[in-house]
Amino acid sequence: MAAPHLFGIRHHGPGCARSLVRAFDALRPDCILIEGPPESEGLLPAVLAEGMQPPVALLSYCPDDPQLAVYHPFAEFSPEWQAIRWAVLHAVPVRFMDLPMANGLALQKARRQADEASPEPAHAEAHAAQDHRQDATSEEAGAPANPAASDDDRAGDPLNWLAHAAGYADGESWWNHMVEERGDGEQLFAAVAEAMTALRAEWGEQRDDPQESQREVLREAHMRQCLREAQKTGAERIAVVCGAWHLRALQTSSVTVKADQALLKGLPRVKVQSTWVPWTYRHLTRSSGYGAGIVSPGWYEHLWRSQHLPQLRTVGWLARVARLMRERDLDCSSAHLIEATRLADALAAMRERPAAGLEELQEATRSVFAMGDDSLLHFIADELVVGDRLGSVPADVPTVPLQRDLEQAQKTLRLKPEAVQRTLDLDLRNSNDLARSHLLHRLRLLDVPWGELAKVGRSQGTFHEVWILQWQPEFLLQLIEASQWGQTLVQAATALVIDKVGRISDLAELAALVDQVLLADLDAAVPAVTQALQSRAALTGDVLQLLATLPPLANVFRYGNVRQTDAAMVAQVLDGLIVRTAIAMPLACRNVDDAAAQSLREKLLAAHTAVALRQGQEETQAWRQALQQIASSTHTGQLLQGVAVRLLLDDAVWxxxxxxxxxxxxxxxxxxxxxxxxxxxxxxxxxxxxxxxxxxxxxxxxxxxxxxxxxxxxxxxxxxxxxxxxxxxxxxxxxxxxxxxxxxxxxxxxxxxxxxxxxxxxxxxxxxxxxxxxx
Incomplete structure (x- = not known):
């Protein structure tokens, strides 16, 4: 049986990716196993499809409970991505060998249900019991039950041990210098394997979270099972690409097949679907899943793309810095660029490094370009070190109909999703801008806040709208969750609103929902919301709620013509609410304390503005009569009396x-x-x-x-x-x-x-x- 070739990598490491491609070219493997979700294997050929531009992510989710989801992101410089591309290009069988998402999401669901159902003491006892189960499991898998490292020593990043021994401040900088900024072929992986195997032996197997520790044990047991199955197929050159931390578990020959089968037997399962989704560099900085918490994806991309011209690594990076500064009208001459290049190379030589890394380039930029001012480096970190790249996926990738409807609307309205934040200024008198406004409001109703309304001056609510747009990859998961309501945005938003109406008892919230429905141009939902509002208003005696309903409804009358909405649909409801509020308000203002008077004051002023916007003769007369009763009553608090007198004076009633x-x-x-x-x-x-x-x-x-x-x-x-x-x-x-x-x-x-x-x-x-x- 052929021994596998283990390649321990760091997720999203350009040095690991570069060395891995070189090692594959030399090894020419006939079977490749990669740490990843097995349910997504059918999507792997799409990596070479037209329109596939990393960063992207494999989204695995439970269709019955879309909140159960896991992302596996890939960048252009991710070793897994390059391994998949190499396999597809060379027609080599490639498989994912991680624990199936059907089991992983089921365990996640069980843990969530246990956390919701168990009080804190019982939860602590469950953790203690899990500790005992973990000890037994670790012994059966061949891992030490009692780690050699103390709890204090094991706090933080394990790589810090090696970094401190080598004279580095932290594991991040050590790994960048020793691995990512170099490319040594397969020899690199032998060194990584030796270091990580020794480190894990000293560090130990247990984690602070026993359930997470148990999940890692299950993952590694399944990886070993996949490796054994690949060996049975007769493959002679099996390449295994996995996180370097797992190397020791895959090298442990003392773990028997029976032990791994016992661990994996009877695991719960849920239904799982997978698809490709666009991703961003900013999301790669998150320390969850395969995000890996890398702090400089933009720098890693530069390392990857300059691998064939290493002499341009320093000059190319500083040239990008210079271009950013000139775009912002900051002083940056050719002399600055030359001096910064010399300084970065000199720092690298003093530190006995073959080429300048990010640390040297940042110090040269601070010293030469920014004259020691760190505040000028923030935009460089955002634009270059992290980056704002948003990936794309082919059109034929499996998606839910709701996502397809959104993509078609984005194409029709020329609204391209972007990772960077940008401002969209809409003139609602223009049909295309009005349709854009409808789209953004519908997405907000579906809890997909692609756009946020900017409250700039008097722009909100008139024919002029200003939106702040920024696309987030997780919006696709929220669309999948919202697809239960319909296959188009209009259908889904309408169904969601109708369902929501039955669970809302607050009149102000219902009134605001009427405004949102009209802004989203959901004609089918308007009767349901207005009828619910009218029914709730007829039963309530809470004047504060009645007052709070008037401003959002009045906005419909003020802006209905511009937005091309039928304002008359809520006219009867608003008129009835004004009269009801006017009748009940004088009594509600009697004998109130200072706090209640202040609350009534704010709502009274807002409602007065709403009545003025309505401009109904009978309603205005009823409202003014209520104000006169408040102003003249000896039982009304003086604060509210003063407000009423001022409003009557402003309206020339008194x-x-x-x-x-x-x-x-x-x-x-x-x-x-x-x-x-x-x-x-x-x-x-x-x-x-x-x-x-x-x-x-x-x-x-x-x-x-x-x-x-x-x-x-x-x-x-x-x-x-x-x-x-x-x-x-x-x-x-x-x-x-x-x-x-x-x-x-x-x-x-x-x-x-x-x-x-x-x-x-x-x-x-x-x-x-x-x-x-x-x-």
Missing amino acids: SVEQVAQAMSFELSMGAEPSKAAAWLEGFLNRNALVLLHDMRVWRLIDEWLVGLREEHFVRVLPLVRRTFSTFSASERSALAQRAGQGRGVAALPKPPAGWNEERAALPLPLLRQLLGVQQ
Whole structure:
């Protein structure tokens, strides 16, 4: 039986990939086994198909529970990717030998269910029990049950041991220098095997998570079984490509077939489907799955592409840095480029390295280009060290119909998914831009937030929309999950909304859903949502909920014509809600505490704006009658009374004389200062214009403040100061000028006999600070 050739690699390592291709050319294997999901073997020939551009990932998921999913990413410089390409190009049988996803996802599902069902103490006991099972399993598999390394020593990256012994700060930099930035053919793999086998023997087999440790034992048992099956086929030159950490487990000859069969017997299974999906370099930086947590995929791509011209590694990289800086109008001359190249090569020579690595290039860039300023290196890290590359897959790759519908819409509307963040400015009067808006809103309803609405000025909600777009690979998994609702975006979004309506009891959430449905142009879902809203509103007595429903519904009337939506579909619901709210609001504002008054105030102001947008005669009249009841009621809190009076003044429902009379009463000498201050806060409503343009209001407030007794003034000053602090700086400056001029202010009576001028001047510093007046 032929001995296999084991190639221990690091996922997404360009040095490993380069050495692996050279080793394959020399070995000419007749069977290749790769660490990967066996269910995806049928997709491997697509690596050479037109339109396949890495980075890409194999997505394995459970169609009955799409949240159960695993990604296996590949970059152009991934050893597994190059091994698959070599096998397909040379017509060599290639197989994945990892634990099947049918078993892996079933174990993941069982663990999730156990975590959800078990309380914390029971969960801890389960872990303890698992520890005992793991000890027995490790002994049966030939792994030491008691690792040689202590718990403290085993914390962190195992490669740190070798790195520290070689004088490096961490395992990442050591591995980059010794492996990824070199390419030594098959000799490299012999050295890696020796180092990793010794390291694993010292490090031990156990992990902090016993269930994850058990899963690793099962994975390696299945790898050994696949290797034995390949040997039975008569292959003479079997090449095994796997993570270097697994080499010792595959080399262990003392593990019997019977032991591995016992480990794998009776494992749970679920149904699994697989497909290729685009991936990004930013996702390769994640330390989960085959993401491997590499920190510099952009640099690794540069290493891979410059392998045949190593002399251009330094110059080519620094030229890209220079181009980035010039694009941002930063100083970067040819002299800078020459000096940075010399410095990087000199640093590499001082450190006895054959060529400059990323560390030397970063130091040269910082010293020469950035003049020691690290802040200038952030965009270099984003653009070059990590990179923004987004892969693509062929059109004939298996996908769900919902994904196909999205791809067709993207093609029709000329919306290309990109890994970089970009701004999309839409004019909804344009039919193509309106269709783009519908698409993005439908995706948001399906929980696929490809675009986020930017709240820039007054852009949101008018004929002008600004979106921030950035495509994420996991959106494809969310589309797969959403495919249960329909085969097109319209069908899926409509079905999802109709199902969601039955589970929503909050009126504000239902009203917001009406707006979202209309923005997404889902005509079939509008009747269901509006009917649910009307039914809930008829049964609720919560005024806060009623108030919160008005603003989103009013937006439909304001922007319906521009968005080409039928605003009349919700007219009856909105009109009924306005009348119901107007009837219930005066009673709801009676005898409320300060916190409740503040909450009512915000919703009252928003609802008042919504009523103004509706512009219905009967509804507006009912609303204004409710405001007059609030303004005149002695049982309503002063804050809400002040708000109601201000709204009536702004709408010209109350004359200035009526407002002056109400103010005179509320700010009279007999009024409690705290209540008077609350009324004033509500009336001013964070807007100083009424003070600046109405002399009578100015005079009333001035006389009220001047007439306060000392103890009352001390009590009311913080409240008044809080009110004035809500004004803008320009408004406070204008108020200070008005106070300094003194025009239009009623003359004060002469001071009585025995007037103490020094004592009277004591509040002046506080008043100056309150009004922003310089002494």
